[in-house]
Amino acid sequence: MSRTVYVNGAYVPEEEAMVSVFDRGFLFADAIYEVTAVLDGKICEWDGHIARLQRSLGEIGMPMPMSSEELLEVHREIVKRNNMEEGAIYLQVTRGATDRDFVIPKDLPQTVVLFTQAKSLTGTKSGLRVISVPDIRWGRRDIKTVQLLAASMCKSEAKKQGKDDAWMIEDGFVTEGSSNNTYIVTEEGKIITRNLSNSILPGITRKSVLRIAEELDLEIEERPFTIAEAQKAVEAFMTAATSFVTPVIEIDGVKLGDGTPGPVSKRLCEVYIEESRKASC
Template sequence: MTRIVHLNGQWLPETEARISIFDRGFLFADAIYEVTAVIGGKLVDYAAHAARLKRSLHEIGLGLPCAEEQMLALHREIVVRNDLKEGLIYLQISRGAEDRDFIYHDGLAPTFVMFTQARNVLGNPRIERGLKVVTAPDRRWSRRDIKTTQLLYPSLVKTAAHGQGADDVFLVEDGLITEASGANVHIIDRSGTLITRALSQAILPGITRASVLEIARAGGIPVEERGFSVAEAQAAAECFLSSATSFVMPVVEIDGQPISDGAPGPLTRRLRALYLEDRLAAAI
């Protein structure tokens, strides 16, 4: 089935959607994006994703292209139009199109795009075996707290990681892990404490990250927000990623060194189950 996408107020078959070659999202990556998971035809953690979208837009001087209520309605409509039972909704908003110049001008009409990806997000086989990751220097720009479409470096290093037989890459700056290519990183130490990097401009404020920490604290799991090194992660009892596309995903190897016994850990499995139970019950 041909996907139906949303482009600047129109519903179109994906083959008919067109954007100007002068769009600043294309020329300068001058754009923000968000991604929301869909399970059972319902939106997971939508309110938090919508709030982060507004914040990211504000940080680059843009506003929502429509009212908040309409944004929610569009998410629900794209699910229906594509009969999406399970998968993802991607949304991108660029500053708009004008002749190429580093200096942009006020009053441009933003380009607003939405599309879906049907995907088995619950039954990903990597959940059972866990991920193998390698490390690379973090050479992204310094405002990683803004969810922009500037994803070239993560794309390059993740592709290189796949070439080495790994599933993903951990980015390292000043001796500490910042993020994976598109997810927050967490470890569980030998005492059972969940450790994750504190929020700052160095990492994205992950929606799933926030939900996992909330659920962990509610479940009596100690949480510590601080940086940690590759060596500490390798020596941890467990390691996992969190993101809207994979929820809670175990990591079992870093740079060829197994974590603990090289299998997804029990606390990671518990957190994934608790997260899904809690967020699916609240999906809209």
Template sequence: MSRTVYVNGEYLPEEEAKVSIFDRGFLMADGVYEVTTVLDGKLVDFGGHAKRLERSLRELEMDAPCTMDELLEIHRQLIAKNGITDGTVYLQVTRGNPGDRDFSWPEPPVKPTLVLFTTAKPGFADSPLAKTGIEVITVPDIRWGRRDIKTVQLLYPSMAKMMAKKAGVSDAWFVEDGFVTEGYSNNAYIVKNGQIITRALSNDILHGITRAAVLRFAREAQMEVVERNFTPDEAYAADEAFCTSASAFVMPIVKIDAAVIGTGTPGHVATRLREIYIEEMRKAAI
């Protein structure tokens, strides 16, 4: 049975979904996206994702395809139509189809393209990787300078993922000017002497929705959070390391490049933050 997807106002079988070859998302990567987690059939932190989507659209001077209330209803309809209990809802907004290829934005603006689809991930809150931890490598960060905008320009992150796969590990952390920026699809953290250390928000990294929630929960649990740059050498010598994202929640990291982190097993801080995050997000999901 195929999925039901959403394309520009229509709920369709995925085999019937079509977008123009002149769509600027296809030709220019002129689009933004969000991925919202579904737990127990409910959306996790939808409000945070909606606000970030509005910010991304605003930064690119792109019109919203609908209101955020309408977008919430589309999410709920797709969850129901596809019977999603645990999984994700992916949405993408592009500047639309101007009818031909041109570097200039269409004047007047054309109707944005809006696409959504679901992915079922039964029980993914109980990922076995969270119990063993994952390994990462570091790679040079050569992405464009506005990583705070969640665009569909994901070619280099995809290349980083392939570098990680070829190295036999799960993830890659980007390094720029001697400091870790973030993972190819997540925010990066180390723990040293009880301090949770992560890069401060700027144009250099994605303003992670999961990041914001995890740091809030950490402070509420009386954990010390320090937002500053850190080097790969600091990461190698850390007591713990972990990453956060909408689909991985809080994921412990046990090895970075050739360095075993701490005891080589998931640490207490990352494990506890994962427990808190999942528990609190289940309560707050809508």
């Protein structure tokens, strides 16, 4: 069955959705995106996602295409039209369409696209096996642009090697996963995750999970860590809007603990899902 998508004010069947070949999102990756989870037909973490969208747009000199309230209504409507109970909504905002030129134009009508992906977000997680790869992305990873080729190549390399995902390395330290923030848990039960900077995306799920960890009286240290340190950890996990808290059970062929998801990641995932259901809108 065809999905209904949103394109510049219209809800249309996906087969009829069109964007100009001169759109700068297509020609220059001149666009910002956000992904929101849907649980029980409701939107999760809306305030965090809309705040990050506004920040990302501002960092590349683009305005909000509409108000937060208007965007929320579009999100709710596309969930309703697709009868989606669980999954994700992708929002993409480009600078708009004009003749090809490297110089960034001013005051173009922006392109706004939303589409849904229905999938299970709350199923049992058996744990992922990851490889390490060089981080070849641009320097402003804190901006959620659609420049995802490097991340796509990294994840594809992991799949080629028979693994699930890749952790990217810069200057000897893990930055993040191909589409997620990364964490390790020490023998003492301390959670270590890279501190926020231009090197990583400020994950909305990351922020909530760290808050939950503090409420559970878990110790947190925000700093870079190496693959060698991660391989000595008793647990590791990743967080993202469409996968919540996902355990990692192997890093570059080294099994962590007994090779099964650990208690810290499992507990954080349980509480995160429970809180997300209560707070969704």
